[in-house]
Amino acid sequence: MPSPSQHNSLINQAWLAVFLDTLGFRRIGEEAFSNGRAELRFEGNRLIAVPAGGAQVWRSDLSGASESALRYLLSQVLASSGFLSQMEIERRAAKQAAAEEALQLLATAIRENPEGHSGRELRRFLWSLYNGHHQINLWKLKDVLDSQHNAFVVEVFVAWMEGFVPYEALREALTLTGEILPTE
Helix, strand or coil: CCCHHHHCCHHHCHHHHHHHHHCCCEEEECCEEECCCCEEEEECCEEEEECCCCCCCEEEECCCCCHHHHHHHHHHHHCCHHHCCHHHHHHHHHHHHHHHHHHHHHHHHHHHCCCCHHHHHHHHHHHHHHHCCCCCCHHHHHHHCCHHHHHHHHHHHHHHHCCCCCHHHHHHHHHHHCCCCCCC
């Protein structure tokens, strides 16, 4: 017969396995889950989160935490790089690479036509992402660009919103356009 502490263990919470499955973690033992890189172990109300490589193991006593607090905590911990699945790492790398390629194509378009309507709007767009000091009118931006350049803007903007466009990539694009002088 399980002890009262085992009965109230996190591992016995009906929602936990389903929730972890949505985050890519599958049961690998009675009290453990893994996504192929990282591992979560539950010992009663204690969580032991082991990221890929085993460095910086995270331990916490989650006694008394509500289900919503646990869901939030787990989703935040598992979103950090050491807990991402290989598939998620590859997806993010592909998203970043596509955005950086689109960013380079936008920089080329600006360099080729800096004073045209599309060049001016694209410069404003890049500057608004870079430092937030340039206002852009999305309707005007959409109207002055052809469908291909609109697609590049969407690619860059969505990736930027998701955190996949690093500041350095924006700076490099603005440098390629001649908007920022290259640093030595």
